[in-house]
Amino acid sequence: MITKDEQHTIEQYLKTIGINTMEFFEEMYDHICTSFENRKDKSQGIDAHIRDVVQPSFGGVNGIIKIRDQRTKARIRLVRKRFGQIFISYFLGWPNVLITFGVILGCWTLSQLFGIKTLITISSICFIFIPLTFFFGKWIQFWRKCKKAGKVYRTSEVYQIFTPFMALALQVPNMTIQSWNMFADKDIYGSLFIHPEICIPLSIIMLISFFTLSKLYKEEFIIKTSFN
Amino acid sequence: MSSSKLLKGSLATIVLRLLEEQEKMYGYEITQKVKQLTEGEFKITEGALYPTLHKLEAEGYLTTETQLVDGRVRKYYSLTKEGNAEAKAKVSELEEFLANLQKVLNPKLGLG
Numbered sequence: 001m002i003t004k005d006e007q008h009t010i011e012q013y014l015k016t017i018g019i020n021t022m023e024f025f026e027e028m029y030d031h032i033c034t035s036f037e038n039r040k041d042k043s044q045g046i047d048a049h050i051r052d053v054v055q056p057s058f059g060g061v062n063g064i065i066k067i068r069d070q071r072t073k074a075r076i077r078l079v080r081k082r083f084g085q086i087f088i089s090y091f092l093g094w095p096n097v098l099i100t101f102g103v104i105l106g107c108w109t110l111s112q113l114f115g116i117k118t119l120i121t122i123s124s125i126c127f128i129f130i131p132l133t134f135f136f137g138k139w140i141q142f143w144r145k146c147k148k149a150g151k152v153y154r155t156s157e158v159y160q161i162f163t164p165f166m167a168l169a170l171q172v173p174n175m176t177i178q179s180w181n182m183f184a185d186k187d188i189y190g191s192l193f194i195h196p197e198i199c200i201p202l203s204i205i206m207l208i209s210f211f212t213l214s215k216l217y218k219e220e221f222i223i224k225t226s227f228n
Numbered sequence: 229m230s231s232s233k234l235l236k237g238s239l240a241t242i243v244l245r246l247l248e249e250q251e252k253m254y255g256y257e258i259t260q261k262v263k264q265l266t267e268g269e270f271k272i273t274e275g276a277l278y279p280t281l282h283k284l285e286a287e288g289y290l291t292t293e294t295q296l297v298d299g300r301v302r303k304y305y306s307l308t309k310e311g312n313a314e315a316k317a318k319v320s321e322l323e324e325f326l327a328n329l330q331k332v333l334n335p336k337l338g339l340g
Contacts, residue, residue, distance in 0.1 A: 026303065027303045029300060030256075030297070030300050030302050030303065031255055031256050033298075034254075035256060057273050057274045058273070059275035066275075067279055070279050070282065071279075071282040074283055074285075074286035075286055078287075
């Protein structure tokens with residue numbers, strides 16, 4: 001069995017070399033612990049084991065960093081591909097028909113009932129503030145869980161991968177609002193029905209991106225904290 | 229070409245083959261299993277093994293699950309349905325290659 005001090009040394013080693021996401025940290029940590037427990041020379045200390053056995057087999061610190069980066073890249077590539085597949089299947093399928101119908105009907109009905117100002121406020125809350133709050137809320141929740149469990153890391157690679165997608169998806173509502181603004185002579189609330197040929201397609205893309213992200217989140221981004 | 233370079237080219241096949249037999253394995257276990265099967269002749273470095281495992285996982289051939297072992301999280305890899313088919317295809321491809329290589333290296337044996 002491995003002592004508390006030895007565990008601490010391994011944790012600090014991984015932290016120092018920049019392994020700070022749950023998935024890769026836990027895998028490396030278990031690997032080093034198992035390797036140390038099964039060492040041939042039982043008189044060998046943890047520092048010497050890391051220096052003489054672990055580091056050479058990984059190709060040094062740079063080798064470990066390279067594995068981490070390759071892993072993240074492979075996962076981003078996979079998620080990007082999946083994002084494209086879901087987006088196209090929604091865009092060329094029934095969801096697009098329903099969304100287009102819903103956007104036109106929803107915009108018309110809501111603007112007639114409550115006015116364009118309320119319509120834009122509701123859209124902003126639904127498609128910008130709620131996803132952002134959900135994303136950061138989950139992140140903070142995870143951060144607190146790690147802190148409570150006394151873990152050295154504070155994030156998951158899920159958040160690292162999801163952040164660029166989140167930023168990309170938020171650009172669509174941003175563009176929609178900017179185009180409303182641009183086509184209405186600085187009157188953000190007036191252009192939706194003056195230039196529907198711009199605003200309706202952008203709103204549809206925005207909604208398809210939103211539904212794509214929510215499906216992707218369910219498929220790929222469910223975080224399992226296996227330490228508690 | 230050194231034997232380690234030859235081994236690196238066949239690493240994905242070795243991993244898939246081992247997982248086909250063992251159902252689920254973790255990284256350290258794979259390195260030790262190869263060492264044991266080849267009586268220390270083949271040594272898979274972690275620097276080559278983990279990128280292969282992560283690549284196969286990203287391609288959908290492997291799936292992972294975690295278990296708490298001695299208070300730490302252990303990540304087990306196992307084959308997916310696609311991984312099973314890929315393992316069979318890769319092994320037969322390698323066997324065919326070795327048979328052909330044998331014919332080139334030792335033509336007399338091939339004629340028999």
